Amino acid sequence: MIDALNALQVEGVLPATLDFAAVAVEPPRDEAHGDMATNAAMVLAKPAAMPPRAIAEALAAKLMADPRIAVADVAGPGFLNLRLAPGVWQAVVRGALIDGPEFGRVTVGAGRRVNVEFVSANPTGPMHVAHARGAVVGDALASLLAFAGWDVTREYYINDGGGQVDVLARSAYERYREAHGLEPAIREGLYPGDYLIPVGEALKETYGPALLDKPEADWLAEVREFATSMMMQMIRDDLAALGVTMDVYSSEKALYGTGQIEAAIETLRGMDLIYDGILEPPKGKTPEDWEPREQTLFRSTAFGDDVDRPVQKSDGSWTYFAPDIAYHYNKVTRGFDELINVFGADHSGYVKRLKAVVAALSGNRVTLDIKLIQLVKLFKGGEIVKMSKRAGTFVTLRDLIDEVGADVVRFVMLTRKNDVALDFDFDKVLEQSKDNPVFYVQYANARVNSVLRKAREAGFAVSDTDLAGADFGQLSHPAEIEVSRKIAEWPRLVEIAARTNEPHRVAFYLYELASAFHSLWNRGNDEPSLRFIQDDSATSQAKIALARSVGVVICNGLGILGVTPVEEMR
RNA sequence: GGUCCCGUAGCUCAAUUGGAUAGAGCAUCCCCCUCCUAAGGGGAAGGUUACAGGUUCAACUCCUGUCGGGAUCACCA
Incomplete structure (x- = not known):
């Protein structure tokens, strides 16, 4: 051109x-x-x-x-x-067969190093549905970027430095007392969940009665360490059940006492982005207990934020924001070119200040993209499933996987843009029909395998190398061209989805490809000439090759989404 | 009140980041099929893209404002 x-x-x-x-x-x-x-x-x-x-x-x-x-x-x-010219499409189908699992791999990433931080659930309990969507989106995005030529690191930031892990320790301590036959005092503000009972028993196993009747100061640090590590093991297991493996786990607590927080703050102070001052009371509704106090503040208003943000409390200890600054500084110094954080929508208020921190600390070298994941609403029998942590009725990730399977959870979580709320309907995701995208895509792949099986039985040579040698000039029907066109779109789709950090596009694409394939298949009912297996072997070979290339793309696409392709429906 | 996200067919959602006549699936209406894998196929109808301006050869897309829905707002992470 x-x-x-x-x-x-x-x-x-x-x-x-x-x-x-x-x-x-x-x-x-x-x-x-x-x-x-x-x-x-x-x-x-x-x-x-x-x-x-x-x-x-x-x-x-x-x-x-x-x-x-x-x-x-x-x-x-x-x-x-x-x-x-028709040969261009035919070459694409042939390319899909030759490249196989590599078909669609592109180089837009150019080997740039990207860090995808996702999940980062507090280590205080099992993962629940709200975490599931973030986990799936983050993991699929990471796979997508890797397929598109980025050098990807999957990372989990463990919030083990704040007050919530002390609460965890106290809650676990009560379960420890319970394990010794004492009445646990699950006071207001402690975590009541049953999942801490095994922690109490494990504490008894390790420490025996040694920690009983001791003041909190004597056991808090040890129990906290013990309980968080058990919680993290549980979270890793949950993630594994969902098919997610992290490359790096970073600890918030590990930043304390190393000077990293201080160094990051001082660096910002050197840029005049940190100062000591007093914040105005919040506009609109002023809390009743509001009082002016001098704090160390980050000048986030210089980056469009509506107020400067405290990094130090009035008593001199760090706010959660301080280690976050250090953590992002740490990611910058590790040499990443791009950072992506997958957060829940309730973190929308932190976007500006974090982007400001990364821009300042990297001298605008590193970009930070923050994907906010909207809520998931669960439906069952037409009714919304109410979730309440207090009432103990929140649905865990485990429950979800046990009920519908990890593949379904993953695919469904990707059938919506991340910044739009998603309805998860238990009844629909298990339904076998066209409006269940998981089923529809899997069914297309099963049909491809069915064609290959029958072709093999009929004595055709159906290895990819055999099929790549087919005479694609045989494929001239509009329905066949349509499927070829769709296959040809695949590499470009990977590129766009990766560039925009939108893995859901892959899920939508697969549905469209499946739709084109089913349409061709169904036409075979009325027009025998469109069936894949024909008397004429040259024609058959081309048609089977087309079917196989659909299978190749579906497998590659599902691979990015982390969904296992099925060979047969049952 | 500030900030962020969303608003597209009756319903649930897309739309190749600014391209041509805005597309699918449900639901509705008409016709066909019981078939290599049954859990269908073909067609019709359905729209002032919340509203009002602006930028552009071109706007669902970008900018400003308004309305509606959601999230969030120092001393929790």
Whole structure:
């Protein structure tokens, strides 16, 4: 395309000073407009001082000389539609068979190092549904980026430095007393969950009666350590059940006493981003117990935040924000080019200050993208499932996996953009119908396998190398071309989804591909010539190859989503 | 009150980051099928993309404002 434009410049048709940066060539939304389209004529009309249609006509004539282009015609205000020679699509199907699991792998990431931090649930209990979506989105995003050429690190930040782990320790201590036959005092503010009973028993196992009747100061640190490590083991197990493996676990507590927090704060102070001052009372509703106090503050208003943020409490201890600054400084110094944090939507208030910190501490070298994950609403029998931590009716990730399986959980969690609330309907996700995307995609793959099985029984050679040698000129029906086009879109989709950090696009794409394939399959009912297995072996081979390439793409796509493809439905 | 997210067909959601006549699935209406894998197929209808301005050859997309829904707002993480 650019070559053709350059040629026109040389010929003097176009002014020599034009910039082609805004020229795009892409597959149009509407296939009636050809296989590829370009906006070149309209973008260039103004700078070239020529009517768009005139540019388009000249360009069309030039492009027709290319053997890969079958038809180039001018449409609408100056769009140039290109119909590619059939061989281009056939080559794509062949490419899918040759590349196999690598088909769709692209290089937009260019080996840049990206850190994806996700889940980061407090180590105070089992994971529940709210964590599940973040876990799935983060993990799928990481896989997607890896497939698109990034060097990816999956990371979990353990919030083990704040008051909530003391609460955990006290709660576990009561269970420890219970294990010794004493009445536990689960006071208001402690964690009442049964999952701490085994922790109490393990404490008894390790310490015997040694910690009984001792003041809190004597046991708090040890019990805290003991309980958090058990909680983290439980969380790792939960993640493993969901198919998530982290590369790095970073501890908040480990930042204390190392000077890292102080160093990060001092660095910011050197940029005049840290100062001591007094905050105004919050506007709107002022808390009744509000009183002015001097604190150490981060100047986040310089980055568009509505108020500066405290890093130190009035008693001199750090707020949660201080170790967070140090943690992100740490990620910057580890040499990542990009940081991505997957947070729950309730963290929306931290976005600006964290972006500000990363921008300041990296000298704008490192980008931070924060994906906010909206709520998941559970439905069962048409009723919303109410969840309350207090009433002990919150649904754990384990419950969810046990009921519908990890594959279903993962796929469904990716059928929505991250910043939109998601309804998870227990009844629908187990339904076998077209409006259950998990089933529909899996079913397509099962049908592909069914074709291959029957073809093998009929004596066809169906290895990928055999199929890649097929005569794809046999595939001429519009329904077959449609499936080929969809397959050809795959690498580009990977690129877009990765660039925008939106793994849900993969799930939607797979549904569309499955839909095109099912449509072709069903046409075979009425038109025997569209069935995959024919009497003529050359025709069969091409059709089977098409089916197989659908299977290749579905497997690659599901691989990114972390969903296991099924070979047979039952 | 500030900030962030959302608002698209009756319902649930897409829309290749600014492209052409805004697309799917349910539900509705019409026709066909019981078939290599049964859990269907084809078609019709359905829209001022919340509203009002602006930028652009081109706006669901970007900017400003308004309305509605949600999240969040020092001394918890």
